[in-house]
Amino acid sequence: MSSECGVATTDARVESGSVRSGSVLVALVGPPNSGKSTLFNQLTGLRQKVANYPGVTVEKRLGHARLPDGREVGVVDLPGVHGFAARSLDERVAKDVLEGRAPDMPAPDGVILVVDSTRLEPQLMLVEPVLELGLPTLLVLNMTDELERRGGGVDADALAERLGVEVVRANARAGVGLDRIRAFLANVASGAVAAPVAAGGVGTADAAAHAATVEGSAAAADSMTAADSTTAANPVAASDAGVATSPSRPRRIELPVLDTYVDRRGRIRRIGQQARYTPPAPSWLTERLDAIFLHKVWGPLIFFVVVALVFQAIFAWAAPLMDGIEALVEVSGAWLSDRLPDNWFRSLLIDGVWMGVGSVIVFLPQILILFLFLGILEDSGYMARAAVIADRMMYKVGLQGRAFLPLLSGYACAVPAIMAARTVEDERDRLATIFVVPFMTCSARLPVYTLLIAAFIPDRPLLGPFFGARAATLLGLYLLGAVAAVGTAFLLKRTLLRGESTTFLMELPPYRLPTLRSLAIRLLDRARIFLRRVGRVILTVTVVLWALTQFPRVDGQAPEVDDSALGRIGHVIEPVIEPLGFDWRIGVGIISSLAAREVIVGTLGTIYGIEEATETSTELRDRLRRDLDMGSGIALMVFFAFALQCISTIAVARRETGGWKWPAIQWAYMLTLAVIGAFIANRIF
Amino acid sequence: MIAVEQAAHTSADSVENVGEFSHDADAPVLRLGEVPLRRTVELVRIDLPTDTMVPLLERGIVPGCRMCPLRQSPSGDPILLVDGVVLALRREMAECLRVRDIAPDAD
Numbered sequence: 001m002s003s004e005c006g007v008a009t010t011d012a013r014v015e016s017g018s019v020r021s022g023s024v025l026v027a028l029v030g031p032p033n034s035g036k037s038t039l040f041n042q043l044t045g046l047r048q049k050v051a052n053y054p055g056v057t058v059e060k061r062l063g064h065a066r067l068p069d070g071r072e073v074g075v076v077d078l079p080g081v082h083g084f085a086a087r088s089l090d091e092r093v094a095k096d097v098l099e100g101r102a103p104d105m106p107a108p109d110g111v112i113l114v115v116d117s118t119r120l121e122p123q124l125m126l127v128e129p130v131l132e133l134g135l136p137t138l139l140v141l142n143m144t145d146e147l148e149r150r151g152g153g154v155d156a157d158a159l160a161e162r163l164g165v166e167v168v169r170a171n172a173r174a175g176v177g178l179d180r181i182r183a184f185l186a187n188v189a190s191g192a193v194a195a196p197v198a199a200g201g202v203g204t205a206d207a208a209a210h211a212a213t214v215e216g217s218a219a220a221a222d223s224m225t226a227a228d229s230t231t232a233a234n235p236v237a238a239s240d241a242g243v244a245t246s247p248s249r250p251r252r253i254e255l256p257v258l259d260t261y262v263d264r265r266g267r268i269r270r271i272g273q274q275a276r277y278t279p280p281a282p283s284w285l286t287e288r289l290d291a292i293f294l295h296k297v298w299g300p301l302i303f304f305v306v307v308a309l310v311f312q313a314i315f316a317w318a319a320p321l322m323d324g325i326e327a328l329v330e331v332s333g334a335w336l337s338d339r340l341p342d343n344w345f346r347s348l349l350i351d352g353v354w355m356g357v358g359s360v361i362v363f364l365p366q367i368l369i370l371f372l373f374l375g376i377l378e379d380s381g382y383m384a385r386a387a388v389i390a391d392r393m394m395y396k397v398g399l400q401g402r403a404f405l406p407l408l409s410g411y412a413c414a415v416p417a418i419m420a421a422r423t424v425e426d427e428r429d430r431l432a433t434i435f436v437v438p439f440m441t442c443s444a445r446l447p448v449y450t451l452l453i454a455a456f457i458p459d460r461p462l463l464g465p466f467f468g469a470r471a472a473t474l475l476g477l478y479l480l481g482a483v484a485a486v487g488t489a490f491l492l493k494r495t496l497l498r499g500e501s502t503t504f505l506m507e508l509p510p511y512r513l514p515t516l517r518s519l520a521i522r523l524l525d526r527a528r529i530f531l532r533r534v535g536r537v538i539l540t541v542t543v544v545l546w547a548l549t550q551f552p553r554v555d556g557q558a559p560e561v562d563d564s565a566l567g568r569i570g571h572v573i574e575p576v577i578e579p580l581g582f583d584w585r586i587g588v589g590i591i592s593s594l595a596a597r598e599v600i601v602g603t604l605g606t607i608y609g610i611e612e613a614t615e616t617s618t619e620l621r622d623r624l625r626r627d628l629d630m631g632s633g634i635a636l637m638v639f640f641a642f643a644l645q646c647i648s649t650i651a652v653a654r655r656e657t658g659g660w661k662w663p664a665i666q667w668a669y670m671l672t673l674a675v676i677g678a679f680i681a682n683r684i685f
Numbered sequence: 686m687i688a689v690e691q692a693a694h695t696s697a698d699s700v701e702n703v704g705e706f707s708h709d710a711d712a713p714v715l716r717l718g719e720v721p722l723r724r725t726v727e728l729v730r731i732d733l734p735t736d737t738m739v740p741l742l743e744r745g746i747v748p749g750c751r752m753c754p755l756r757q758s759p760s761g762d763p764i765l766l767v768d769g770v771v772l773a774l775r776r777e778m779a780e781c782l783r784v785r786d787i788a789p790d791a792d
Contacts, residue, residue, distance in 0.1 A: 082740070082743035082744055083742075118769060119768065120769075121769070125744065257738070258731075258747070261747050262747045262749065265745050265747040268745070279769040290755075294758055294759065294764065296759050299758070300759050388758050388762070391762065391773075392760035503737050504773075504774060505740050505741070506772070507770055508764065509771075
């Protein structure tokens with residue numbers, strides 16, 4: 001299942017787990033969208049998600065860079081951060097790793113700070129907090145070519161001298177500057193790089209000893225005698241702790257936070273001047289494109305066209321591919337079935353494993369097409385504009401513009417969508433986003449809807465030949481999910497997550513052409529994650545379900561489904577779900593779909609004893625129509641629109657919120673809504 | 686180290702101001718929202734609670750820095766050019782940023 005060996009080149013290995021003990025580890029740090037992940041890929045060979053959208057590295061990534069002499073150095077790619085105030089989850093992750101408090105990896109032995117040269121000064125705000133770590137540091141000035149093309153410039157040597165660290169000009173995308181970066185890794189591995197001067201900031205005796213050996217230690221000495229400020233004298237140390245033993249603080253102590261940043265900004269500007277930094281002229285192309293994409297009329301119009309296009313792609317363009325995979329699964333299943341003896345093993349393999357897994361793999365094209373589109377939108381820089389356009393609407397319901405990407409991703413799958421919510425800086429906004437994402441109609445609901453609509457909704461035209469009752473029902477279900485999401489967000493921000501949030505800051509990066517390579521890697525990554533999920537959850541559930549239909553044995557034969565363990569469970573819960581219009585078969589389907597929504601299709605297929613149980617199966621449709629009426633059918637659709645029937649979503653929500661509290665509330669709330677909604681639907685129709 | 690001396694001098698005069706720009710001390714203090722497009726102004730004060738202010742500060746947006754409203758988003762929120770970065774924020778926040786015109790000869 002793993003395609004890791006497929007994506008890693010020969011000179012690199014990637015692990016998602018821990019670093020081998022005793023090996024050297026170097027951390028890549030930098031603001032969002034500075035090119036860290038591109039550099040990481042170049043160093044380790046793993047092609048991972050690199051996007052022109054702030055906050056793409058949602059998890060730390062680990063790889064190994066092989067040095068020219070054959071040694072290997074561990075490299076960890078941290079989420080992009082502007083600082084370590086630890087407000088967002090990304091900042092906490094970055095801070096923990098850098099300070100050696102991450103549970104799964106040792107403290108890093110060196111740091112590579114990657115900054116975008118076209119935005120050098122604000123990006124250098126990270127220099128001081130990074131140097132304060134007291135680790136050997138390399139500053140990588142990424143995209144210097146673009147800086148110079150747009151009429152800017154910087155003297156890297158002067159910058160190195162001022163900061164007291166090694167500075168490399170690079171273009172990570174083109175591989176420029178990699179030699180010197182590898183040389184730095186080699187030096188860290190040999191222990192040949194001293195910690196920077198500002199190491200004194202952390203105040204350890206060890207770091208101070210380092211500082212004394214390095215050029216610029218005079219600065220540290222100066223700061224000891226600085227009369228009015230501990231921070232003013234040292235060009236790079238801004239920590240309140242300071243090297244200085246002097247207890248004197250900067251003036252206006254009532255605003256210590258502001259002071260720290262104002263002082264730091266002043267030093268950075270001065271260092272920039274000394275390094276003859278000239279900012280680039282604004283990109284002409286970006287200016288022109290923004291005039292269109294952020295236009296009062298065209299902007300929102302293009303936004304809606306883009307969203308419509310993404311939907312069209314997921315549902316219309318994916319259809320032939322999905323049909324193809326479906327046919328392939330059925331044909332190969334039949335072919336295999338013909339070649340196996342008719343016994344329990346064939347039943348398990350074909351009815352359980354092959355059809356169960358097959359009914360889920362069908363969604364692969366849809367998920368890949370969605371992520372291809374999201375990838376193009378992110379890498380090109382449009383996603384940041386879309387977030388700006390969406391912000392006002394989102395703000396009204398209690399969310400913010402950054403929640404747009406998670407919510408849109410939610411139409412494919414809630415799992416990556418919940419992880420993408422990490423880019424939402426405000427913690428309350430992030431929790432609200434995670435809470436409502438599962439209401440978005442994910443592609444796992446689609447086979448359930450398709451089956452039920454085909455079974456219970458008559459195919460008659462409503463508005464012309466292209467918009468019939470079935471299409472209207474599907475649209476209605478999508479709207480139902482969206483309305484529930486908006487209503488819930490609105491409710492949450494007035495109850496559990498009360499609080500005004502005005503912080504929405506979105507950097508609009510220059511437009512760039514997405515590279516095929518980056519898009520391809522992103523899709524490989526997605527395919528791998530999806531297939532792994534199929535392999536674990538869906539496979540397990542299918543096998544367990546199949547087993548439950550096989551026992552207790554009657555005369556050595558599998559029992560009738562009605563008498564099997566599964567059937568008995570169904571009959572026990574039947575009274576509970578009867579008011580919703582469901583019978584015991586649906587009850588078993590709902591229980592089994594706790595693992596994943598689409599499982600209900602396979603379960604019903606198994607129960608009805610139909611071998612090729614897939615969502616287009618006419619027999620299954622007919623059997624359903626015989627057992628349930630239209631009210632029950634619509635009630636079941638409404639149930640699935642609301643209920644949080646997905647173990648993977650619950651697991652990722654637990655991980656992202658740091659406990660069971662939120663997923664528990666979320667699950668109970670969505671189930672309550674689902675039961676009430678189904679009850680009402682069953683009464684109306 | 687020249688940097689050291691300069692830093693020691695300037696940061697002592699005022700923390701409201703990085704000290705790099707000569708601003709027009711008599712120019713009235715405006716809300717950022719009142720500044721016409723394409724006019725470069727200097728940030729004088731941020732009237733926000735510390736928590737809300739930190740994301741701005743971390744991006745180098747501190748009193749003394751220059752900013753220029755580039756355009757408005759379709760919903761009327763400001764899009765600024767600050768230190769070469771194009772940054773979108775909400776008008777509610779822009780109302781809390783106090784700015785002042787830069788003296789004409791300072792450019």
